[in-house]
Structure formats: structure tokens, C-alpha cells
Amino acid sequence: MTNHRVENDRRKFLLTVGGGIAGLAAGSLPAQVLAQPAGGAPLSISTIGAGREGGALGALFVKAGHPVMFSSRHPDTLKGLVDELGPLARVGTVEEAVEFGDVVMVVVPYTAMEQIGKDYGNALAKKVLVIDVSNPIARRDDAEIVKWVDDQGGAGLATAKFLPGAHVVRAFNAINYAKLSADAHRPGELVGVPIAGDDPHAIDIASSLIREIGFDPVVIGGLAMGKYLGFPGTLLGGEHTAAEIRQIVTNLH
Ligand SMILES: NC(=O)c1ccc[n+]([C@@H]2O[C@H](COP(=O)([O-])OP(=O)(O)OC[C@H]3O[C@@H](n4cnc5c(N)ncnc54)[C@H](OP(=O)(O)O)[C@@H]3O)[C@@H](O)[C@H]2O)c1
Numbered sequence: 653m654t655n656h657r658v659e660n661d662r663r664k665f666l667l668t669v670g671g672g673i674a675g676l677a678a679g680s681l682p683a684q685v686l687a688q689p690a691g692g693a694p695l696s697i698s699t700i701g702a703g704r705e706g707g708a709l710g711a712l713f714v715k716a717g718h719p720v721m722f723s724s725r726h727p728d729t730l731k732g733l734v735d736e737l738g739p740l741a742r743v744g745t746v747e748e749a750v751e752f753g754d755v756v757m758v759v760v761p762y763t764a765m766e767q768i769g770k771d772y773g774n775a776l777a778k779k780v781l782v783i784d785v786s787n788p789i790a791r792r793d794d795a796e797i798v799k800w801v802d803d804q805g806g807a808g809l810a811t812a813k814f815l816p817g818a819h820v821v822r823a824f825n826a827i828n829y830a831k832l833s834a835d836a837h838r839p840g841e842l843v844g845v846p847i848a849g850d851d852p853h854a855i856d857i858a859s860s861l862i863r864e865i866g867f868d869p870v871v872i873g874g875l876a877m878g879k880y881l882g883f884p885g886t887l888l889g890g891e892h893t894a895a896e897i898r899q900i901v902t903n904l905h
Contacts, residue, residue: 730743761792824845836866
């Protein structure tokens with residue numbers, strides 16, 4: 653068997669076992685089992701949107717040992733970024749990134765979400781995890797879309813409408829791109845990352861990946877709670893420990 657084949661078989665095993673265990677006891681499994689680059693079983697990760705936040709997050713996953721495809725509608729613009737990051741980083745079109753990733757991060761202005769759903773919704777629904785980092789922001793995005801998102805119950809439920817069937821977890825929405833690198837593996841108590849999602853398997857994989865890059869995942873609830881995961885400056889925005897996040901969330905109910 654070739655190395656490539658062995659690697660693929662290991663990855664399939666991890667993804668399947670992860671699903672099986674999550675189905676039995678969501679949240680209680682040793683999440684680090686699901687993705688262990690050090691153990692030779694990386695997950696392919698793609699970014700749709702490799703600007704400030706997508707670029708910085710993708711770089712952390714490369715450092716953790718995962719192959720990452722950074723995508724753009726103008727892939728040539730990303731050559732410098734991936735050259736710096738080394739052989740695990742690669743560039744592609746959005747279509748290639750959707751094809752490449754076991755896990756896809758969507759890190760775009762929220763106004764792009766509808767089009768992405770139309771163009772790639774079917775393919776994204778087949779991924780084990782879609783990490784939604786995108787925020788609807790009144791001062792930046794079209795007022796109509798911001799209102800529509802509110803009417804759906806916030807960004808978590810709205811993303812699920814744009815990407816029907818996708819295993820969406822909202823995460824990293826409120827940590828500034830310029831802080832990500834220094835926050836990762838911070839000495840002392842780790843920076844917590846509040847996350848929200850409805851699918852236990854996707855939550856487990858997201859939690860595992862978040863730990864690998866040096867943060868402490870905190871599940872705050874289902875996608876309906878995704879409305880509380882906003883841009884830096886909102887209640888859960890910026891750097892908090894896991895305990896602080898839990899305290900803030902208690903006060904939200
Ligand atoms: N900046 C932060 O600190 C931060 C923190 C947390 C969350 N966020 C959220 O992350 C998202 C991106 O923010 P950013 O600051 O990284 O923005 P950015 O630097 O402007 O990057 C936006 C990226 O989105 C891509 N994009 C735009 N429209 C697209 C479309 N229709 N299809 C595919 N790709 C598209 C762009 O790719 P092209 O090369 O194809 O133009 C670009 O790579 C926003 O929703 C923001 O609220 C940002």
C-alpha cells in the first residue's frame with residue numbers, strides 16, 4: 653500500500669470513528685482522537701475567504717500540521733502567503749477548496765454567503781464540518797442582509813439556511829485576526845473560543861481542531877446561540893478564558 657493510501661485510510665477511519673463515537677456520547681469523547689497531525693492523521697482544511705481572518709486562521713492550522721488550501725476568486729494574490737507557510741499550504745480557486753477540504757472554513761463578508769450557498773451548498777453539505785467564521789455587520793454589510801439574518805434568529809440559523817444540510821459550527825467569530833497568532837497556545841490559561849452548532853460530530857471535530865491550534869473550545873449551545881457570536885467588541889468578543897465565557901453565557905439566558 654502506498655503512503656498516500658495509508659494516510660487516506662487513516663483519515664477515513666478517524667472521520668468515521670469520530671461520527672460513531674459522537675453519536676453515542678456527544679461531547680464526552682476524547683476529542684483529540686479525531687484529528688492528530690502528530691499521529692499522522694491530519695484533516696484537509698480549506699478556507700473560503702483567505703483575507704485577514706481566513707489567512708491567519710489557516711496559518712494556525714498549517715502550523716498544527718494540517719494541509720490547508722487557501723482560496724480566492726483571484727488565487728494568484730495568495731501566492732506570497734502560502735510560500736511563507738511552506739509545503740502544507742496551497743492555493744486554489746473557491747471550487748478547488750470546496751473539493752479539497754474535509755473541513756471547510758467560511759471566512760467571508762456575510763453578504764457573500766448566499767452566493768456561496770447557491771454555488772457550493774450541495775458540496776458543503778457533504779463535509780464533516782463547515783466552520784462559519786463570518787459575521788453580518790451593519791456598518792459593513794448590506795442593511796437588507798443584516799435585517800434578514802436578524803429575522804432568521806441570528807447568524808447561526810441564517811447560515812444554516814444558506815447552507816442547507818451542512819454541518820455548521822460557528823467559531824472564531826470574535827477574535828481579531830491580528831491577535832490570533834499571539835493568542836494561540838498562550839501561556840497560562842488558554843484563550844477560550846465560544847462555539848455553537850447543532851451537529852455533535854461536527855462539534856467534536858471543531859473542538860479537537862481548536863485545541864490543536866492552542867485555544868480552549870466552549871460549546872455555548874446550538875446554532876440558535878450563534879447569534880451571540882459576533883465581531884470583536886460584542887459581549888463574547890475578544891479574549892476570555894473558558895470560565896469567563898461560561899459566566900457570560902449564563903447571563904445571556
Ligand atoms: N478581521 C477580523 O479580525 C475578523 C475576526 C473575526 C471574524 N471575522 C469575519 O470574517 C469574515 C472575513 O473578514 P476579513 O477581515 O478576513 O475580511 P477580508 O480581509 O476582507 O477577506 C475577505 C475574504 O472573503 C473573500 N470573499 C469575498 N467575497 C467572496 C465570494 N463571493 N466568494 C468567495 N470568497 C469571497 C475574499 O476573497 P477574494 O480574494 O476572492 O476577494 C477575501 O479573501 C467577515 O465576515 C468578518 O466579520 C473577521
